[in-house]
Amino acid sequence: MNKRYLSYTAAVILQTLDNGYQYGFDIMDVTGLPSGTVYPALRRLEENGYVKGQWERQAIAQKEQRPPRKYYELTKAGKALLAEAVARYRLLEQSPLATNQPKEAE
Amino acid sequence: MKPYLKLIQFIGLIVPQRLRADWRQEWEAELHHRAAQLAQWDKLNWQNKFDLWRKSLGAFWDALSLQPRRLEDEMFQDLRFGVRMLWKSPAFTLAAVLSLVIGIGATSAIFSVVNGVVLRPLPYQQPEQLVRLWHSKPQLGMTQMVISGGNVQVWRERAQSFAGVAAFQQTGSVFADDVAPEQVLGARVSANLLPLLGYQPMLGRGFLPAEEQVGGNPVILLSHKLWQRRFNSDPAVIGRTITLDHTNHHTVIGVMPPQATFPGQSEFWKPETVTAQGRHDMRQLNVIARLKLGVTPAAAEQEIQLIHQQLQQEMPAAYKDWAVWSQSLHDSVVGKVRPTLLMLLGAVGFVLLIACANVANLLLVRAAARQKEFALRAALGAGRLRLLRQMLTESSLLAVVGGAGGLLLARVAVKALIALEPPNLPRLSQISLDGRVLAFTFVTTLLVGLLFGLVPAWQAAKSDLNQSLKEGFAHSGGRRWLPRFGLPSFGLREALVITQTALALVLLVGAGLLIRSFIKLQQVELGFDPSNAVVLDLSPPFNRFPQNADTYDYYQRLLDDLKTLPGVAVVAATTTAPTLGSMMNSPMIIAGRPKPASNDAQQAYINAVSPDYFRAVGNRLKQGRLFTASDNESAPRVVVINETLARIYFANENPLGQRIAIRGEPDKLMEIVGVAADLKQLSLEVENKPAFYVPFRQKDTAFMRLIVRSVTDPVALIPALRERILAVDKFTAITRVRTLDELVSTSVAQPRFYAWLLALFAGIALTLAVIGIYGVMAYAVSRRTHEIGIRMALGAEAGRIQRWVVAQGALLVFSGIALGLIAARLLTRVLADLLFGVEPTDPATFALLALALLVAALLACWIPARRAARVDPLTALRHE
Numbered sequence: 001m002n003k004r005y006l007s008y009t010a011a012v013i014l015q016t017l018d019n020g021y022q023y024g025f026d027i028m029d030v031t032g033l034p035s036g037t038v039y040p041a042l043r044r045l046e047e048n049g050y051v052k053g054q055w056e057r058q059a060i061a062q063k064e065q066r067p068p069r070k071y072y073e074l075t076k077a078g079k080a081l082l083a084e085a086v087a088r089y090r091l092l093e094q095s096p097l098a099t100n101q102p103k104e105a106e
Numbered sequence: 107m108k109p110y111l112k113l114i115q116f117i118g119l120i121v122p123q124r125l126r127a128d129w130r131q132e133w134e135a136e137l138h139h140r141a142a143q144l145a146q147w148d149k150l151n152w153q154n155k156f157d158l159w160r161k162s163l164g165a166f167w168d169a170l171s172l173q174p175r176r177l178e179d180e181m182f183q184d185l186r187f188g189v190r191m192l193w194k195s196p197a198f199t200l201a202a203v204l205s206l207v208i209g210i211g212a213t214s215a216i217f218s219v220v221n222g223v224v225l226r227p228l229p230y231q232q233p234e235q236l237v238r239l240w241h242s243k244p245q246l247g248m249t250q251m252v253i254s255g256g257n258v259q260v261w262r263e264r265a266q267s268f269a270g271v272a273a274f275q276q277t278g279s280v281f282a283d284d285v286a287p288e289q290v291l292g293a294r295v296s297a298n299l300l301p302l303l304g305y306q307p308m309l310g311r312g313f314l315p316a317e318e319q320v321g322g323n324p325v326i327l328l329s330h331k332l333w334q335r336r337f338n339s340d341p342a343v344i345g346r347t348i349t350l351d352h353t354n355h356h357t358v359i360g361v362m363p364p365q366a367t368f369p370g371q372s373e374f375w376k377p378e379t380v381t382a383q384g385r386h387d388m389r390q391l392n393v394i395a396r397l398k399l400g401v402t403p404a405a406a407e408q409e410i411q412l413i414h415q416q417l418q419q420e421m422p423a424a425y426k427d428w429a430v431w432s433q434s435l436h437d438s439v440v441g442k443v444r445p446t447l448l449m450l451l452g453a454v455g456f457v458l459l460i461a462c463a464n465v466a467n468l469l470l471v472r473a474a475a476r477q478k479e480f481a482l483r484a485a486l487g488a489g490r491l492r493l494l495r496q497m498l499t500e501s502s503l504l505a506v507v508g509g510a511g512g513l514l515l516a517r518v519a520v521k522a523l524i525a526l527e528p529p530n531l532p533r534l535s536q537i538s539l540d541g542r543v544l545a546f547t548f549v550t551t552l553l554v555g556l557l558f559g560l561v562p563a564w565q566a567a568k569s570d571l572n573q574s575l576k577e578g579f580a581h582s583g584g585r586r587w588l589p590r591f592g593l594p595s596f597g598l599r600e601a602l603v604i605t606q607t608a609l610a611l612v613l614l615v616g617a618g619l620l621i622r623s624f625i626k627l628q629q630v631e632l633g634f635d636p637s638n639a640v641v642l643d644l645s646p647p648f649n650r651f652p653q654n655a656d657t658y659d660y661y662q663r664l665l666d667d668l669k670t671l672p673g674v675a676v677v678a679a680t681t682t683a684p685t686l687g688s689m690m691n692s693p694m695i696i697a698g699r700p701k702p703a704s705n706d707a708q709q710a711y712i713n714a715v716s717p718d719y720f721r722a723v724g725n726r727l728k729q730g731r732l733f734t735a736s737d738n739e740s741a742p743r744v745v746v747i748n749e750t751l752a753r754i755y756f757a758n759e760n761p762l763g764q765r766i767a768i769r770g771e772p773d774k775l776m777e778i779v780g781v782a783a784d785l786k787q788l789s790l791e792v793e794n795k796p797a798f799y800v801p802f803r804q805k806d807t808a809f810m811r812l813i814v815r816s817v818t819d820p821v822a823l824i825p826a827l828r829e830r831i832l833a834v835d836k837f838t839a840i841t842r843v844r845t846l847d848e849l850v851s852t853s854v855a856q857p858r859f860y861a862w863l864l865a866l867f868a869g870i871a872l873t874l875a876v877i878g879i880y881g882v883m884a885y886a887v888s889r890r891t892h893e894i895g896i897r898m899a900l901g902a903e904a905g906r907i908q909r910w911v912v913a914q915g916a917l918l919v920f921s922g923i924a925l926g927l928i929a930a931r932l933l934t935r936v937l938a939d940l941l942f943g944v945e946p947t948d949p950a951t952f953a954l955l956a957l958a959l960l961v962a963a964l965l966a967c968w969i970p971a972r973r974a975a976r977v978d979p980l981t982a983l984r985h986e
Contacts, residue, residue, distance in 0.1 A: 023136065023139070024132075024136050025136050025139055025140055025143075028161075034161075034164055034167075035136075035161050035162075035163075035164025035165065035167075035168070036163065036164035036165075036166065036167030036168060037164075037167070038164070039164065039165070039167075039168035039171075040167060040168050040171035040172075043168070043171065043172070044171075061135075066135065066138050066139070066142070067131055067134045067135040067138055068131065068135060069132070069135040069136070069139065070128075070131075070132045070135065
C-alpha cells in the first residue's frame with residue numbers, strides 16, 4: 001500500500017494500535033469497524049511492514065485453555081506513517097479514540 | 107465444536123493453503139475470546155449468539171481479501187507444473203512449438219508486409235489529404251492517363267477544393283561531372299510539388315514559381331543520396347553549375363533531405379515547364395493535389411467533374427472522349443497490390459489455423475493420456491475450474507513460446523522477403539517489425555493459445571471422474587467408435603482433422619493454380635532466343651552529333667567495332683528489346699485504303715533496328731527478306747511487319763509489296779519487304795500486337811540499345827564490351843546492362859514470386875495436415891490395441907485390420923477433401939487476376955491436388971494401420 005493513499009480506516013487502525021490495543025477484537029470494539037474491514041486492513045498493513053503480527057506464547061494460551069491469539073504492534077515505519085496520517089487527518093486527534101486509555105493488559 | 111468455529115473452518119477453505127492454518131487459528135482465537143467476553147457479561151442468549159455469528163462472517167470478507175494472493179500462488183504453481191510437463195515430453199512440446207513457430211512466424215511476416223505496404227500511412231505530411239487526378243478513356247479501358255498542362259492550369263484557377271495542384275514527370279539524365287558518366291533517375295516537378303508533400307530543402311532553397319516558365323533559368327535540386335555520391339556531401343555545391351546529358355547547364359539551388367525521393371527513387375528534380383505552356387492537347391503530367399482542410403474527397407471529385415464538363419464545352423477537341431477521376435494517393439500507390447497481399451495474408455492465416463488444429467489435436471491426445479492424472483487431482487479436491495486453468499496455462503505457455511519463436515522467424519522471413527525484392531511491390535523500405543506488428547503477433551499468440559487450449563481443456567475438465575477411475579484409464583473415451591467395424595463417431599479430434607485437410611487442400615489448389623499459370627507463362631512462344639544475348643542501354647553524347655547522319659555514323663561505328671570483338675556472334679542496334687515494351691506506338695496508314703477514322707484504330711508498335719537485329723535476338727523470318735546494309739537513308743523506304751500485323755490487315759492478300767506509313771507522316775510510304783515471326787514485345791502474358799520494323803537509318807532515332815549475341819556466356823563479355831564502347835566514344839554512358847535471359851525472367855518475376863510463396867505455404871500446410879492425420883490415426887490405433895488384439899484372437903486377418911484402420915482414416919480424409927474442394931471453388935476466384943491461361947476453377951488442378959492430398963493422407967493412415975496389423979494378440983490382451 002502506498003502510504004500516500006493510506007485510507008482513513010487504516011489510519012484509524014494504526015492509531016488504535018498505537019494506543020495500545022493489540023487484538024482484532026479490541027480494535028473492532030474501540031473503532032466500531034466490522035471485522036470484515038479490520039482484518040483485511042490489518043493484513044495489508046502487515047504486508048507493507050507497518051504493523052507486525054505475533055503469536056502469543058503457547059503457555060499463556062494453555063493456561064487460559066483457549067487457542068493462542070495473534071496480536072499486532074506498530075513497526076517503526078508504522079509509527080512514522082501514523083504521524084504523517086495524523087497530520088493529514090486532523091480529525092484523528094479530536095476523535096474520542098485519541099483519548100481512550102488502553103485497557104488493562106490481561 | 108461450537109457452530110461459529112465450524113463456520114470459520116468452512117470459510118477457511120477458500121484461504122490459500124499456505125496461509126490457511128494461521129488464518130483459522132487467528133479467527134478461532136478471536137471468536138473464542140469474544141464468546142468468553144460475552145459469556146462473562148451475560149449468559150449466551152440468542153442475541154449474543156447472533157452477534158457472534160455476525161462477527162464470524164467478517165472472516166468471509168477477510169478470506170475474500172486474500173484471494174488475489176491465492177490466484178498468484180496457484181498461477182505460479184500452474185506455470186511451474188506446466189513447464190515441467192512440457193519439459194517431460196519433449197517430442198510433443200517440440201512438435202507443438204514448431205507448428206506454432208511456423209504458423210505465427212509466417213503470419214507475422216506477411217502481416218508486417220501488409221502493414222508496411224498497405225496499412226501504414228504514406229510518409230508525407232498529412233497524406234490522407236493527397237489525391238491523384240487522372241484522365242481516362244473508359245471506352246478503351248485506359249484508366250490511368252496523364253494530364254495536360256492546360257488542365258492543370260484550369261484546376262489551379264477554378265478548383266476550390268484544393269490547397270494546391272502539383273504536377274510531375276519522371277525523367278532520367280546523365281551526370282558526367284568529375285566522376286564517370288552515370289544515368290540518374292529524377293523528375294521534372296512543379297514548384298509546389300515538394301512543399302505540397304511536406305518536404306523542405308535541407309540546404310539551399312526550393313523552386314520558385316517563376317522557374318516553371320519556359321526559358322527560365324535552368325535550376326536543379328539534388329537528392330541527399332546523389333549529393334553524397336557524386337558531390338561528396340559538399341555544401342559548396344549550392345550555386346555551382348553542373349552539366350546534364352553533356353549539354354544542359356543547371357545551377358544547383360538546393361539539396362533535399364534523405365527521406366525525399368518522390369516520385370519513385372528520384373535523385374534530382376528540375377522544374378517542369380509543361381503547365382506554363384498551357385496546352386490542352388498534350389497529356390504529359392502526373393497530377394497530385396492536396397485537399398483543403400475539411401474538404402472531403404467526394405466533394406473534390408464532384409468539383410473536378412463539374413470543371414471537366416465546362417472544359418468539354420469549351421474545348422471539345424481536347425476533351426471530347428476523355429473522362430476525369432480522382433483517387434487517394436494511398437490507393438494509387440498500393441491499390442494494385444492490396445488484393446494480392448490480403449490473399450497472401452489469408453493463405454498464411456490458413457497455415458496458422460492448421461497449425462492451431464494440430465496443436466489442439468496434440469493437446470487433446472495428451473489430455474486423454476493424462477486423464478488419470480486429472481481424475482486423481484479431481485479426486486483429491488481440485489475443482490473443474492482449477493483443472494481448466496492448469497490446461498489453459500499449459501497451452502498459453504506453448505503459445506507464448508511459439509509466439510516468441512514466431513517473432514524471431516518473422517524477423518528472418520521479413521529480411522529474406524525484402525532481400526528477394528518482391529517484384530512490383532511498392533514501399534519495400536517501409537516494411538519492418540514495428541509496434542503494430544508486435545501487437546498483432548501478441549494478440550494472435552493470445553488468441554491462438556486460447557483457441558487451441560480451450561477445446562482440450564474443456565474436454566478434460568468435463569470428463570467424468572467416476573468413469574475414468576472405474577475404467578482403469580486405458581479405455582476412457584474408448585467408445586469413440588461404434589462397436590462393429592462401423593463409422594467413427596465424429597468427435598472434436600476428427601472435426602479438427604477434417605478442417606485441417608480442407609484448409610490444406612484450399613492452399614494446395616491455390617498454389618497449384620499459380621504454378622500452372624507460371625508454367626503456362628514459361629511455355630509461351632517467345633519468338634526470340636533469350637540465351638547468350640546481352641542488352642546494353644546507352645546514353646550517347648548527342649550534343650556532339652548535330653546531324654542525323656552523325657548519329658547513324660556513331661551507331662554504325664559501334665556496331666562495326668563490337669563485331670570484331672572475339673566471342674561476339676552478332677551485334678545489333680534497336681530502339682527497344684523484347685519484353686521491354688515499345689518506344690513508339692502509332693496508328694498506321696495502308697496505301698490504297700481509307701485513312702483510319704480515329705487515332706486509336708490501326709495501332710502498331712514501331713521498332714527501328716539495324717539489319718542484324720533479327721539474328722541478334724533469334725527471331726525468324728517468315729516471308730520475304732530482312733534488312734540489309736543498303737537499306738539506308740538514301741535507299742527506298744522499306745519495312746518488315748510481324749505476323750500479327752500480316753494476319754489482321756493482310757488476311758487475304760500477300761503483304762509483300764504493299765505500302766504503309768505512320769499516320770503522322772502520310773507521305774513517307776514504306777514498302778513491306780518481309781514478314782517476321784511474332785515476338786513478345788511486352789510482358790509475356792500480353793498477347794502479341796501488330797508491329798513493324800524499320801531500318802534505323804531510315805528513321806530519326808536517337809536512343810538505341812545494343813543487343814549482342816555471344817558465342818558463349820554473354821556475362822563474361824560485358825567488361826570487354828564496356829571498354830570497346832568507351833573506346834568508340836568516351837562520353838557514352840552505359841546506363842544499364844542486362845542479359846535477354848534476365849529480361850524474360852524479370853517479366854515473369856511477379857507470377858513466379860507469388861507462385862513460389864503460395865507453394866511454400868501450401869507445402870507447410872500439407873506437411874502439418876499430414877502430421878495431424880497421422881497423429882490422430884496413430885493415437886486411435888494405440889488406444890484400441892486391446893480391441894484389435896481381441897479381434898485378431900477371434901480370427902480377424904491382419905489385412906482386414908489394416909484395411910479397417912485405413913478406411914477409418916480415409917473417411918476423415920474424404921470428408922476433408924470434399925469440404926476443401928467446395929471451399930477452394932469459392933475462394934480461388936481471388937486469384938483470378940494473378941492467373942494466366944488457367945481458370946480459377948480449373949478442374950484438372952482441383953482433381954490433381956485432391957488426389958495428391960488423398961495419397962499423402964492415406965499414406966499417413968497406412969503407417970499406423972500397419973502397426974495395428976502387427977499387433978500380437980497375446981501381448982495386446984495383456985495390454986491393460
